[in-house]
Amino acid sequence: MRNMTNDEQLLRAIAMGNTEALEQLYARYWQHLFTAAYNVLKNKAVCEDIVQEAFLQLWQRRETLEIQTTLQAYLFSVIRYSVFKHIKKEQSHSQVFQHLPERLHYITPEEIVIEKNIRSQLAVIVNSLPEKCREIYLLSREEQLSHNEIASRINISPKTVENHITIALKKIRFGIARMTGIFFLLNLI
Incomplete structure (x- = not known):
């Protein structure tokens, strides 16, 4: 499959079941998404799982998914929600909350x-x-x-x-x- 240049093309291909398009999308965004999660959680394994889960959800919902913003904004929202969900689930881990305000926003x-x-x-x-x-x-x-x-x-x-x-x-x-x-x-x- 040729390298698609924009996210909309990739999303259309993914909606039609094209796994190579999903791989391209993953290669394009995984590092930024991982970094955003890691800036808050400081746990490599958990952050890798969160990013994997985000792309799994994208694939599972590919036929019905309607994104109202850019794909990048959507993916970062999914990661942010997953990070907060993880924090809520793991509230007893106080190190997660150390310097949290400084880490909440991935700054480009x-x-x-x-x-x-x-x-x-x-x-x-x-x-x-x-x-x-x-x-x-x-x-x-x-x-x-x-x-x-x-x-x-x-x-x-x-x-x-x-x-x-x-x-x-x-x-x-x-x-x-x-x-x-x-x-x-x-x-x-």
Whole structure:
């Protein structure tokens, strides 16, 4: 069988019972899926089983499977669900929960570059805020102070603090959207 180039072709072939198409799909995604599972579970054998099971399910459901997203997103969702199912089943293994938040999301190199660019743009925008506005924003976000704590620290009213933070957030959102073309802001602010 010739090497199929896109996932849709492979899925159609798999739906018709083509095992070579399944092998191509497996070769294309198994390492990324394994890594995503391993980043959370840190157990090679369990992660290999989870990936194998994902492709087995794909094969078993091949004739009725309807994927609403991309195949890659679908496969990562299956892996994520299986990992959480495994964690729930094995709750007594406390090492699974060590550093869990850091391991929950498999980060691609592209995501790292995008986040770095957005953070850099955010710093430029924050530095361009008026002095008082910037000071209040940084006290709120970097020092995690409440509006009342900021107000008492710099001797202004909590309402003025709220107004400055609102202004800062509007300017930051607009600046990020203008620079990146993204009209929503990830949880960086």
